Amino acid sequence: MTDVVLSVEDLNVHYGSIHAVKGISFQVKRGEIVTLIGSNGAGKSSTLNAIMNIVPKSKGKVVFNGIDITNLPTNEIVKLGLTLVPEGRKIFPNLTVYENLMMGCYARKDKNKIREDLDWVLNLFPRLKERLKQLGGTLSGGEQQMLALARGLMSRPKVLMMDEPSLGLAPLLVAEVFQVIQQIRNEGVTILLVEQNAFAALKICDYGYVLETGRITLQDKGENLIKNEDVAKAYLGIS
Template structure:
């Protein structure tokens, strides 16, 4: 479904991605783990069209997308929920949700999808008129996920969805991630909690300083001594 081949990205003299190649198949949850600065967020931003690669290709559903604008990438069904949520704090919850669907023309289906979002996160329906910036961190993450879902993704890229959340809310978010996959949406996940990420995903890639150094079945990597020492403690 998504294929990244020999992807290279530089910021000035800094070589951020050094020949990344990976694949995400339809219906999978695939996770990227690695230390801060390994290049994980840069990779997602490049796939989203926010950064132009200096070399390599990105193919989504057998179409090259690495030269498309970010809004066109979203229209193709490749949607990112960014690190730090990036909600519009001076807009209401309802307005933030509408932004997620702003490119869609199927208004009746949008209404149905809104109800689906409310079933996943009932508290958002109670907060529709509330300014998004006044929500708790957990509620803001729910809003960011919901906004992404309203873009009608085929593949959803999640960048640190549990960052800053209380443990009980982390469980809620990851329950929703699995429900989203069960609805047929493929997921590429970056997550600071490597143990939880590997337990949730089918496959994983380990990034170090812009390179993939390990990849394979997530359950196998959970028992890999190098992964345990570096990321699982």
């Protein structure tokens, strides 16, 4: 069995005349945390959305677990075990925490396993356990982010993609989110992370890719990218 669980080849995304993603290729290996870093407009979110077929690809190929998912509908991709936690949380504000979590496993039929997974995510996120009957919209920003992550995990993904999980959170909560991401990986879930907090992302990732204006300009182990002078100046605030 190959170690590569997700392979993206020559991915291109256009929005009208704007060429947002320009022929990028990368791989995610089983059991790893892989991160895509870059400034606003670099094409990070477009890449994740194109993988999930939320936005159309103008060119390219995506293979997940040996299956070509390039043209599969999003719901079929989720059933195969690839899930996206979108930027901005996108929880259902008028549903309870419990109902939000159940929306995460709408495509599953294994009721006993769903119960086990509910226990699992509530142990990962104890604050959600205390708020199961509370409406999602009444949670704090940090709690909503935890709910978005937990809802994603309820689909029992083999690979969980996260788009800006720390966006808009206080520093203490950011640290908590990144601890949880490591814990999720330790539980056997492979992670593809898009994150503007480059330092925090590179600290926990196995491998990283730097995107600039739709192209991968640099790739290396996370620990090496942190030490790279160009990365430090551009993304880590180190001159």
